[in-house]
Amino acid sequence: MAFISVKDVVIEFIKYDESGHPASSKKALDGVSLDIEKGSFTAIVGMNGSGKSTLAKCLNGLLLPKEGSVSVDGMDTKDDEHIWHIRSRVGMVFQNPDNQIVSSIVEDDVAFGPENLGIEPAEIRRRVDDALKKVGMYEKKDKGAHMLSGGQKQRIAIAGAVAMRPECIVFDEPTAMLDPAGREKVMEIIEELNADGITCILITHFMDEAAEADRIIVLKKGKIAADAAPDELFSDPALIEELGLDLPPAIQLRDKLGLDKSVNNIDAIADAIRQ
Amino acid sequence: MIRDITLGQYYPGNSVVHKLDARTKIIATFLYIVELFIVNNFRGFLIAGIFLFLVIGLSRVPVKFIFRGLTAVFLIIAFTFLINLFMVDGRILWQWKFLSISYEGLNRAFFMAVRLVLLIIGSSLMTLTTKPIELTDGLEKLLKPLSKIGVPSHEIALMMTIALRFIPTLMEETDKIIKAQQARGADFESGNILRRAKALIPILIPLFISSFRIAQDLALAMEARCYHGGSGRTRMNEIKFHRGDAIAAVLMVASLAVIIASRYI
Numbered sequence: 324m325a326f327i328s329v330k331d332v333v334i335e336f337i338k339y340d341e342s343g344h345p346a347s348s349k350k351a352l353d354g355v356s357l358d359i360e361k362g363s364f365t366a367i368v369g370m371n372g373s374g375k376s377t378l379a380k381c382l383n384g385l386l387l388p389k390e391g392s393v394s395v396d397g398m399d400t401k402d403d404e405h406i407w408h409i410r411s412r413v414g415m416v417f418q419n420p421d422n423q424i425v426s427s428i429v430e431d432d433v434a435f436g437p438e439n440l441g442i443e444p445a446e447i448r449r450r451v452d453d454a455l456k457k458v459g460m461y462e463k464k465d466k467g468a469h470m471l472s473g474g475q476k477q478r479i480a481i482a483g484a485v486a487m488r489p490e491c492i493v494f495d496e497p498t499a500m501l502d503p504a505g506r507e508k509v510m511e512i513i514e515e516l517n518a519d520g521i522t523c524i525l526i527t528h529f530m531d532e533a534a535e536a537d538r539i540i541v542l543k544k545g546k547i548a549a550d551a552a553p554d555e556l557f558s559d560p561a562l563i564e565e566l567g568l569d570l571p572p573a574i575q576l577r578d579k580l581g582l583d584k585s586v587n588n589i590d591a592i593a594d595a596i597r598q
Numbered sequence: 599m600i601r602d603i604t605l606g607q608y609y610p611g612n613s614v615v616h617k618l619d620a621r622t623k624i625i626a627t628f629l630y631i632v633e634l635f636i637v638n639n640f641r642g643f644l645i646a647g648i649f650l651f652l653v654i655g656l657s658r659v660p661v662k663f664i665f666r667g668l669t670a671v672f673l674i675i676a677f678t679f680l681i682n683l684f685m686v687d688g689r690i691l692w693q694w695k696f697l698s699i700s701y702e703g704l705n706r707a708f709f710m711a712v713r714l715v716l717l718i719i720g721s722s723l724m725t726l727t728t729k730p731i732e733l734t735d736g737l738e739k740l741l742k743p744l745s746k747i748g749v750p751s752h753e754i755a756l757m758m759t760i761a762l763r764f765i766p767t768l769m770e771e772t773d774k775i776i777k778a779q780q781a782r783g784a785d786f787e788s789g790n791i792l793r794r795a796k797a798l799i800p801i802l803i804p805l806f807i808s809s810f811r812i813a814q815d816l817a818l819a820m821e822a823r824c825y826h827g828g829s830g831r832t833r834m835n836e837i838k839f840h841r842g843d844a845i846a847a848v849l850m851v852a853s854l855a856v857i858i859a860s861r862y863i
Binding site: 440 | 816836
């Protein structure tokens with residue numbers, strides 16, 4: 324069975340007018356079904372308002388579907404009994420690095436998750452040190468969080484999720500507010516975590532980041548518009564355009580040069596150009 | 599520039615005073631304040647003052663930093679001094695029109711001023727030698743017994759932690775809003791005090807809105823990290839009493855006894 328299984332999920336946001344009556348409603352997700360396998364690396368892309376972040380929040384029960392169901396390792400997110408168990412197994416990193424750091428001191432913030440799980444102090448210390456080393460921020464462990472750059476803060480937020488030892492981490496546009504150097508480092512860490520066996524789900528705007536995943540799911544107006552491996556998706560530029568997405572720069576170059584559409588990754592394109 | 603602000607007024611150090619448990623320092627400061635109100639003559643203040651400066655010496659915090667705290671409240675001290683000086687009746691020493699200074703008034707004015715100065719130095723010594731985060735942890739532990747009668751000790755401590763954490767973030771946000779409004783031609787510098795106060799509205803409203811947005815984001819992030827209240831929560835750094843805390847406790851009790859005795863000498 325798949326690690327995370329999403330079945331026919333519908334999420335509806337209802338706007339209320341001033342007197343409290345429903346004025347309008349919008350389906351952010353409209354019958355989405357997908358399975359995420361353990362250890363996989365999935366990217367979820369789509370235009371603004373396509374429902375990517377809403378889907379992300381469904382995966383660990385921050386949002387509960389009105390219709391349909393989401394289950395993590397066989398546990399339904401609607402089940403109150405399992406909700407903390409689910410959240411300890413599916414960690415989450417958000418877009419704004421500033422708004423997800425709880426404590427002023429780096430290591431205290433990383434310890435926040437394990438502390439909530441009620442783990443022994445010595446074990447928390449071990450996990451915090453491991454997590455900080457993993458994201459390369461161990462030297463800054465007793466620094467103030469407000470002294471760090473955006474990219475460093477985001478690495479602390481990732482360490483905060485890693486310290487809970489989750490099986491899966493959902494990254495909700497983690498690089499959207501970072502500079503190029505910060506983006507690159509965060510992507511490197513995500514790939515390393517995936518190599519360590521953590522299931523990664525990356526919500527992103529950047530197609531070159533999505534290209535690093537094993538699988539890309541494209542959302543459009545709350546529905547799954549495409550679900551394919553990057554190679555497969557990028558061999559069909561017409562489809563990409565229709566979905567309102569950009570091709571990664573390397574693929575754009577490929578098409579400008581009129582190379583074969585079956586050449587799909589950066590190394591292959593570089594080889595083709597050299598010839 | 600706004601990034602470099604220091605939180606609270608912590609003076610980093612490694613002295614015996616720095617190493618004391620935050621709880622010891624909170625209780626000691628509280629006891630010290632009580633002592634200052636027990637004192638009823640200048641001899642008592644002399645003892646309390648000597649005791650305080652011994653502790654300052656142990657803490658190795660430069661005296662310059664200690665007195666910096668006083669400049670902020672200088673007005674309050676001066677005001678208290680003047681009120682006592684002119685308002686207390688007794689043997690007249692000096693008179694000019696409706697103003698008069700009595701012997702008792704002079705005595706009382708100095709007495710109150712010394713009390714305030716010692717009080718402020720004593721309590722700023724605590725914040726100078728204790729990290730804000732340790733203070734909130736200590737407070738949480740101290741208030742814990744009160745949670746049985748419904749005092750939300752964990753929530754109070756968490757609120758303080760988050761408030762401290764978001765001071766720099768909100769300052770950056772304010773900076774951004776001020777610049778954005780200035781770019782749109784807002785004028786914060788000219789006009790009388792009323793005009794200037796009014797000019798703050800376009801800063802305050804966006805700041806409020808953005809702080810609510812931050813709160814919402816943070817609540818979501820905390821939930822995603824399994825936060826579900828204080829029950830069943832452990833701490834990475836368990837605070838523990840050491841031998842130094844026992845010595846400090848003995849010293850505090852001794853100083854209390856001496857101060858009480860000073861009333862009767």
